[in-house]
Amino acid sequence: MKDNVHPLPSDVAAVLEAPDRLAALNAAMPVFLGPDPDFDDIAALAAGFVDAPISLVTVLGRTDQWFLARQGTPEIRAPSEDSFCARMLAERVPLVIADARKDKRFSDLPSVTGAPRLRFYAGVPIVLDGQAIGTVCIYDVKSRRTVPKELVHRLEQLASLAASLIKLKEETRRRTVAAEALSRDEKRHALALDAANVASWLWDISTGTVSGNETFYRMLGVRPGKPMSARKFFMLVHPADRKLTIDRLRNALATGKEYDGLFRAAHSDRWLLGRGRVHEWDVDGKPATFLGINVDVTDGQLASERTRLLLRELNHRVKNTLAMLQSLARQTLRQTSDPVEFMDAFAGRLQSLSEAHGLLSDHEWGVIHLKMLLQKQIMPYAIDYDSQIEIHKDEVELGPDEAVGLGLVLHELATNARKYGSLSVRTGKVVITARIVNEDGHRVLNMTWHEVGGPPVKADGRRGFGSVLIERSLDKILGSSVHVEYLPKGVTAVVRMPL
Known part of the structure; x- marks a missing residue:
């Protein structure tokens, strides 16, 4: 075909530019991707009807x-x-042109006046949704006086076939695009679920099988594989939680409401939060598929359980502390009737208990190190802690009862040392030795408190409630003892406490 063009008559241009026709063409073929081998047989059949040298299957755009x-x-x-x-x-x-040179509609077209000098033409429209979007046509460079009567009918049959093929290919393309989009969505959802550590599962009630993503199998503590039976799925729930879980699932099936449950996996012992609901019903209105998700909440469940344990421990400690406070108050009152003196002595002992409780609370009522307890109880009463307190010790960890009892002992020793002993002068010093020994397979703390460099000690008048409290502070710990001696050069205390 030559590059020279012939202006389109206005009626032809109006047909080509008709919005409805262009919309139908765009719907059938949004993009022309070039010749399609699937249409080659249609072109060959068209040419074969009359041995035409040229045949085409076309779509007509605006230009x-x-x-x-x-x-x-x-x-x-x-x-x-x-x-x-x-x-x-x-x-x-449909048109059949025996000799284009003798037809004023075509005689001056470049393809007629010049190469390839077309003469014969027969063409029919390809119609989709009531709009002509293309053609099936044949050409010859020789004119023809006669053509078979059935030629137009045969070409129309091929045009109808071409229309069906165009429509089928576009529907296939759209389904492929939709499938690819769905596949991308599914992959994105799968990646999102995996990143969020969310297990998804589908229970096909009609077949009695359950399948899920890899996270689903991992949470249950089994290898990923083929869909499992619903019975096996239920057996993967911890026996203690199985009945309640099954009952809740049955209720969701019966009512159509959402399933919501917490259970442990029998194999992995992980705590799983389950949510789900009926996804599809059959023609009889019975549940056909059930879609669910599981979220691993083990950390939160363990934290909750630990909180409950801590609260129980705290309640126990509060009761013990209140009993100890009552005893301290009574004993302190017995030693003095002066309210100011009472408040001073009692407040110090309350502070000692508070310091020990604070340390234990910071460590969730587990164990604390002896070094921390020594510093908390003694530092407020030393003029210069680093130069006045000398400690030689093993690595010692104390439980709650041990820390509270030993904290009171250290408080009484430190307050006495501040008032009367080595901590009352800058040259005084306290030497503490703490060693762990093994006695018949049990660990026992042996600790000594020895004051040096302070004022001379007079035993008379020094033994009061403080001394009694020192010796009784560890009464709750079986096998423990505290022995205090008021030697002239300084107070010495020996603590023995099983750990």
Whole structure:
């Protein structure tokens, strides 16, 4: 076909530019991707009817005619201005042109006056949704006086076949695009679930099988594999939680409401939060599939359990502390009737208990190190802690009862040392030795408190409630003892406490 073009008559241009026709073309073929081998047989059959050297299966755009299949020409497009088919569409009926030179509609077209000097043409429209979007046509460079009567009918059959094929290919393309989009969505959802550590599962009630993603199998502590039976799935729930879980699932099936439950996996012992609901019903209105998710909440469940244990421990400690406070108050009152003196002595002992409780609370009522307890109880009463307190010790960990009892002992020793002993002068010093010994397979703390460099000690008048309290502070710990001696050069205390 030549590059020279012939202006389109206004009626032909109106047909090509008709919005409804272009919309139908765009719906059937949004993008022309070039010749399609699936249409080659249609072009070959069209040519074979009358031994035509040139045959085409085309779609007509606003300015170009594109060839889906062609025989006898290497071209894949031609301008609409130089198109027999565009003029045929304007006629709105199939056309058979015996000699284009003698037809004023075609005689001055470049493809007639110049190469390839077309003479014969027969074409029918390809119609989709009531709109002519293309053609099936044949050409010859020789004119023809006669053509078979059935030629137009045969070409119309091929055009109908081409229309069906165009529609089928577009539907297939759309389904492929939709499937690819769905696949991308599914992959994205799967990645999101995996990143969030969420297990998804589907119970096919009609077949009695349960399947899920890899996270689902991992949470249950089994290898990923083929769908499992619902019975096996229920057996993977911890026996202690199985009945309640099954009952809740049955209720969700019966009512259509959401399932919500917490259970442990029998194999992995993980705590799983389950949510789900009926996804599909069968024709009889019975549940057909059930879709669910599981979230691993083990950390939260363990934290909750630990909180409950800590609260129980705290309640126990509060009761013990209140009993100890009552005893301290009574004993302190017995030693003095002066309210100011009472408050001073009692407040110090309350502070000692508070310091020990604070340390234990910071460590969730587990164990604390002896070094921390020594520093908390003694530092407030030393003029210069680093130079006045000398400690030689093993690595010692104390439980709650041990820490509270030993904390009171250290408080009484430190307050006495501050008032009367080595901590009352800058040259005084306290030497503490703490060693762990093994006695019949049991660990025992042996600790000594020895004051040096302080004022001379007078035993008379020094033994009061403080001394009694020192010796009784560890009464709750079986096998423990505290022995205090008021030697002239300084107070010495020996503590023995099983750990």
